[in-house]
Amino acid sequence: MDKGMSLASRLGEAGISRRAFLKYCGMLAASLGLPTAAGRTLAEALDAAPRQSVIWLSFQECTGCTESLTRAHAPTLESLIFDHVSLDYHHTLQAAAGEAAERARHEAMERHAGEYLVLVDGSIPVRDGGVYSTIAGVTNLQMLQETARDAAALVAIGSCAAFGGLPMADPNPTGAAPVGDLVRGKPLINLPGCPPIPASITGVLAHYLAYGRLPELDHLGRPKAFFGESIHDRCYRRPFYDQGLFARGFDDEGARKGWCLYLLGCKGPTTHNACAVTKWNDGTSFPIEAGHPCLGCSEPRFWDAGGFYRALSAPTGEPAPVAVAGLAVGAVAGAAAGFRHRRTRAAANAARPTVELGRDATGNEEERS
Amino acid sequence: MNGAMDWLLWAKGPGFQIALTVFFVGMAFQLASILLAGRKTDLSEPRGNPAAGGRRLLWRRMLPPPGMLERAPATYVAGYLFHVGIAVVLLLSAPHIEIFHALLGIGWPGLPTALIDAVTVVTLLALFVLLYTRLTDPVRRFLARPEDYVVWALTVVPILTGWLAVNRFGPSYTGMLAAHVLSVDLLLVAFPFTKLGHALTLFTSRWYQGTILGHKGVQP
Numbered sequence: 001m002d003k004g005m006s007l008a009s010r011l012g013e014a015g016i017s018r019r020a021f022l023k024y025c026g027m028l029a030a031s032l033g034l035p036t037a038a039g040r041t042l043a044e045a046l047d048a049a050p051r052q053s054v055i056w057l058s059f060q061e062c063t064g065c066t067e068s069l070t071r072a073h074a075p076t077l078e079s080l081i082f083d084h085v086s087l088d089y090h091h092t093l094q095a096a097a098g099e100a101a102e103r104a105r106h107e108a109m110e111r112h113a114g115e116y117l118v119l120v121d122g123s124i125p126v127r128d129g130g131v132y133s134t135i136a137g138v139t140n141l142q143m144l145q146e147t148a149r150d151a152a153a154l155v156a157i158g159s160c161a162a163f164g165g166l167p168m169a170d171p172n173p174t175g176a177a178p179v180g181d182l183v184r185g186k187p188l189i190n191l192p193g194c195p196p197i198p199a200s201i202t203g204v205l206a207h208y209l210a211y212g213r214l215p216e217l218d219h220l221g222r223p224k225a226f227f228g229e230s231i232h233d234r235c236y237r238r239p240f241y242d243q244g245l246f247a248r249g250f251d252d253e254g255a256r257k258g259w260c261l262y263l264l265g266c267k268g269p270t271t272h273n274a275c276a277v278t279k280w281n282d283g284t285s286f287p288i289e290a291g292h293p294c295l296g297c298s299e300p301r302f303w304d305a306g307g308f309y310r311a312l313s314a315p316t317g318e319p320a321p322v323a324v325a326g327l328a329v330g331a332v333a334g335a336a337a338g339f340r341h342r343r344t345r346a347a348a349n350a351a352r353p354t355v356e357l358g359r360d361a362t363g364n365e366e367e368r369s
Numbered sequence: 370m371n372g373a374m375d376w377l378l379w380a381k382g383p384g385f386q387i388a389l390t391v392f393f394v395g396m397a398f399q400l401a402s403i404l405l406a407g408r409k410t411d412l413s414e415p416r417g418n419p420a421a422g423g424r425r426l427l428w429r430r431m432l433p434p435p436g437m438l439e440r441a442p443a444t445y446v447a448g449y450l451f452h453v454g455i456a457v458v459l460l461l462s463a464p465h466i467e468i469f470h471a472l473l474g475i476g477w478p479g480l481p482t483a484l485i486d487a488v489t490v491v492t493l494l495a496l497f498v499l500l501y502t503r504l505t506d507p508v509r510r511f512l513a514r515p516e517d518y519v520v521w522a523l524t525v526v527p528i529l530t531g532w533l534a535v536n537r538f539g540p541s542y543t544g545m546l547a548a549h550v551l552s553v554d555l556l557l558v559a560f561p562f563t564k565l566g567h568a569l570t571l572f573t574s575r576w577y578q579g580t581i582l583g584h585k586g587v588q589p
Contacts, residue, residue: 219541220372230542244463244481263467270374270543299543300374306382313464314471316382319389323472326393333394334401341406 045210053116061122065158068195127175153187162190169303194297231268234276267296373544380550388554395561422583454492
């Protein structure tokens with residue numbers, strides 16, 4: 001593709017009409033929390049935007065995040081927006097390999113110093129000098145620090161890059177860490193999810209391309225536009241939660257009737273993501289719609305949150321043995337205290353002198369008046 | 370501990386285990402020591418049925434003495450409301466039933482969330498009415514000790530944070546839920562060593578008192 005092509009002509013080439021593009025920009029503006037009129041502004045800004053240099057670093061990951069964005073079926077507007085950026089380095093998607101690939105990264109870093117975006121998927125192992133994952137003889141940690149140095153901003157894509165994800169799950173054998181723990185002093189946006197919703201990735205990219213800055217973020221560095229509300233609050237099964245109607249198994253009456261999946265371990269109440277709104281696979285559905293509880297994949301430590309199929313309110317770990325042991329220890333200690341009290345009382349009774357009627361405690365006859 | 374989720378996971382994981390251990394050790398200790406310490410044997414001829422006196426006092430003390438309901442309606446009405454309210458919210462809310470299910474292996478049907486919500490509001494109002502009467506009535510205020518206010522707060526905070534979390538008040542649901550579970554952990558730890566322990570010890574004290582009165586032929 002010609003690097004000088006505008007986004008509009010690129011979309012036209014792919015058979016996407018101007019009308020469809022404007023409609024998409026309107027939706028994008030709405031999902032980013034911008035006013036309706038911002039759709040046209042966004043379209044104009046995207047049209048005029050220069051091709052943004054992007055370096056995509058893949059570390060301890062499964063390529064699911066890339067897969068989410070570049071799904072194999074018919075090309076989507078999301079993937080076309082993504083195509084509009086100059087993806088100068090990406091293991092899975094670039095044609096170059098080996099030294100040529102690394103050279104491309106270094107060239108992009110030099111040519112676009114201070115301007116390029118670094119997108120990271122996967123966590124970074126730091127234990128034992130970071131030897132658990134290396135690329136071209138360089139540890140992930142070194143590559144991240146080297147690439148981030150002259151970046152304009154970083155985007156942590158997926159839960160592994162944003163919060164550590166599966167590699168950081170207990171017992172975290174490689175000392176995996178998220179991007180935010182290792183790179184300081186650079187604008188960072190977290191786009192968690194396993195994988196993240198494609199619209200959130202392209203939405204953030206489009207926002208950056210159009211306005212040259214990152215959108216508003218929440219306390220975990222996630223764009224509020226996509227992570228501002230919980231799955232529970234936007235869930236179509238919410239009325240069943242309010243009525244106290246719950247599925248208790250995956251094939252019981254409640255499940256067939258589409259009742260709330262809270263008791264089956266749904267983490268929707270504590271999970272912030274746009275799944276219930278944007279849905280997946282071109283708006284087909286989302287996990288809860290398919291009858292499966294939300295795993296909470298866009299929240300920190302979701303792998304260690306006590307089990308996917310255990311209700312959110314249920315304690316983690318095994319409390320029953322603790323309770324039984326506590327009862328036993330308490331009962332034994334209480335019994336000991338009770339018997340000690342008895343013995344003290346018995347000793348006091350034994351030590352008390354016997355008093356006969358008509359005599360005082362010393363045995364002398366009492367004088368009667 | 371750098372986020373609400375970390376706090377929540379600690380509160381319902383290690384925190385809950387610690388709290389549960391303290392609670393069960395404390396309650397079992399209190400009960401076993403009371404039961405095994407026994408009472409002084411009364412050698413006198415019984416004038417009535419001690420066991421019947423004990424049984425009678427167990428429920429009789431749940432009713433207001435004659436005339437007291439009229440003299441202190443707020444105390445009795447609010448007292449009943451918050452005790453029943455706590456029992457309903459604790460035992461019949463679906464998320465709470467799951468905790469018992471994890472502990473006991475058994476569960477039971479719960480009430481609709483909206484109904485639990487209404488009961489929670491009534492319970493909270495009743496607790497604040499009781500605090501108000503304690504603060505404004507000179508006699509109650511004189512009799513109240515600092516522990517009474519601590520116990521009141523230990524009871525109110527879990528109910529309040531639970532209600533706030535369910536209704537999405539506050540900056541973060543996860544954070545409010547963490548505060549709710551942490552406050553419950555604190556309540557469990559304090560339970561055996563404060564007046565809260567009366568939930569269990571009232572049965573032993575009423576039984577002992579009832580049997581003593583029954584032995585003497587008094588109809589309590």
